[in-house]
Amino acid sequence: xxxxxxxxxxxxxxxxxxxxxxxxxxxxxxxxxxxxxxxxxxxxxxxxxxxxxxxxxxxxxxxxxxxxxxxxxxxxxxxxxxxx
Numbered sequence: 099x100x101x102x103x104x105x106x107x108x109x110x111x112x113x114x115x116x117x118x119x120x121x122x123x124x125x126x127x128x129x130x131x132x133x134x135x136x137x138x139x140x141x142x143x144x145x146x147x148x149x150x151x152x153x154x155x156x157x158x159x160x161x162x163x164x165x166x167x168x169x170x171x172x173x174x175x176x177x178x179x180x181x182x
Contacts (some may be wrong), residue, residue, distance in 0.1 A: 102127045104153075107161045108168035109135075110175075118175055121168070 104124045111120040122137040131153040139146040162168040 104133060104156075104161070107163065108165060109156075109159045109161050110168075110171065111159050118172075121172070 105126055106124065108123050110118055113119050120137055122135050125134045125136055128134050128150060133151050134148060135151045136148050137146045138144065162171055
């Protein structure tokens with residue numbers, strides 16, 4: 099678990115309609131295929147809550163290598179939504 103590729107990744111989750119729902123960071127792997135995640139509130143990005151998320155629930159999440167990529171993706175998402 100020490101070299102787990104998900105730990106430290108930032109993410110966005112989306113509804114079935116493609117609407118951005120949640121944002122967060124993967125903090126650690128607490129058991130096989132179980133991760134402690136930190137969610138952040140909208141729009142300021144302050145830490146909101148931590149909870150355990152099974153990897154099976156992460157299908158469809160978009161992951162980012164670091165905080166900067168995560169912020170850029172959010173900005174792109176907003177520009178696209180405004181252009182509709």
